[in-house]
Amino acid sequence: MAALTLSGKRVLLGVSAGVAAYKSALITRLLKQAGADVRVVMTDGAQAFIAPLTLQALSGEAVRTSLLDPAAEAGMGHIExxxxxxxxxxxxxxADVMARLAHGLADDLLATLCLASEAPGLMAPAMNQAMWKSPATRRNAALLADDGWQLIGPDAGDQACGDSGFGRMSEPEAIVAAVARRLTPPAAGGHVVITAGPTREALDPVRYLSKHALSNHSSGKMGFALAAAALEQGFRVTLISGPVTLATPAGVTRIDVTTAAEMHKAAMRLAPESDVFIGCAAVSDYRAAEIAEHKRKKTDDNTLTLTLAKNPDIIADVAGLDAAQRPPVVVGFAAETRRVERYAQDKLAGKALDMIVANDVSAAGLGFGSDDNAAWLLWRTGSGTESARQPPQPKTRLARAVLQRAIALLPAPPATEDPA
Known part of the structure; x- marks a missing residue:
């Protein structure tokens, strides 16, 4: 992990019951090495997996375990x-902690602290793969995301129970890097550029071509949801939008375009100054080689012959920029009707993207024009490619999941010189 600096930052680490609790010792150590002040709160169950004395020795502070500690609560210690x-x-x-926090319970010290604090919250889920996939846990995860919690992971792999799948807690290095990113607000310079909506290619003064022949099912809702999610995280956001009827999220800079060429020009101008570039637009693959000066009339044989020219591939061109211009993270979208994960993998590699979001546009009630969507997320790692499936959910929630995964791919903030 790249060197991090958290000098002077105050981190409250909550440890709940689970085999992965042993990793909290390394999280504490890494936070301290980065310069953070760390205080640890443990649930009753967590103490069955790791002793409070271990975390006290690593943090240099007494570990809190009880809401009704007479000494600590003499001065309303949990509020302080x-x-x-x-x-x-x-x-x-x-899963238990997630459920209690999602529903606002305050029956132990950790849950009470979370309800009483205005500090941002991050959590690293850790549980059996079936528990993670259960509808109740997925609902709770969505509620927590809506409340502003950032979920780190979980990762896939072998589990202590013998199962394999998503549910493993993310590694301590990834968790500490996420903390550093959260405490280094991107608003100071972080910039997300997003393309959204359809493009239109004129045939004549009346008609146009779009990605789906003479009409376009893309409403732009996913791209606009991504813009709102990026704004929530404190990024400066520029939205390059094709013709849609959606309201621009307050605080987002919007650039309206019509054709693929116009979108390409705006994207290539803004990409070099962005930290994350997300190509979510449904860009027309072709344009008319010649635009008729007057409306094309119907022919006697009821046919229309057009000569088309290929439009530029915006996301591939952004990903193909040289190292000095290419954004740190380039995210593409893929709309498929079959073999979704396989074709997404091919596009991820073929266009040299960092991440891709693939959805099955043939699924009823999802995708184009809908308020809901489901997707496969695939991203590059140092050792290959990882993927995760996002079940059907509102596009606003899916946008948060996409953005959080993209943020996790950003380089860790560089270490700064200690003035001492």
Whole structure:
């Protein structure tokens, strides 16, 4: 992991019951090495997996375990601790903890602190793969995301119970890097550029071509949801939009375009100054080689012959920029009707993207024009490619999941010189 600096930052680490609790020792150590002040709160169950004394030795602070500790609560200690934190990190976060926080329960110290604090929250889920896939856990994860919690992982792999799948807690290095990114607000310079909506290619003064022949099912809702999600995370956001009827999220800079050429020009101008570039637009693959000066009339044989020219491939051109101009993270979208993950993998490699979001546009009630969507997320890692399936959900929630995964691919903030 690249060197991080968290000097002077106050991190409240919550540890809940689970085998992955042993990794909280390394999380504490890494946070301290980065310069953070760390205080640890443990649930009753967590103490069955790792002793409070271990985390006390690593953090240099007494570990809190009880809401009704007479000494600590003489001065409303849990409220003071809630105010003290710059960020709250729960690792591991069990299905039980997620459920209680999603529904606002405050029956132990950790849950009470979370409700009483205005600090941003991150959690690293850790549980059996079937528990992670269960509808109840997925609903709770969505509720937590809506409340502003950032979920880190979970990752896929072998589990202590013998199962294999998603549910493993993310590695301590990834968790600490996510904390560093959250405490280094991107608003100071972080910039997300997003293309959204359809493009239209004129045939004559009246008719136009779009990605789907003479009409376009793309409403732009996914791209606009991504813009809102990026804004929530503190990024400066520029939205390059084709013709849609959606309201621009407050705080987002919008550039309206009509044709693929116009979108390409705007994208190539803005991409070099962005940190994340997301190509979500349904760009027309072709344009008319010649635009008729007057409306084309019907022919006697009821046919129309057109000569088409290929439009530029915007996302491939952005990903193909040289190292000095290419954004740190380039995210593409793929709309498929079969073999979704396979074709997405091919596009991820073929266009040299960092990440791709692929959805099955043939699924009823999802995708084009709908408020809901489902998708496969695929991204590059140092050792290959990883993927995760996002089940059907509102596009606003899916946008948060896409953005969080893209943010996780950003380089860690560089270390700064210690003035001492």
């Amino acid at each position: 601790l809630a105010r003290w934190a710059d960020v709250i990190v729960i690792a591991p976060a069990t």
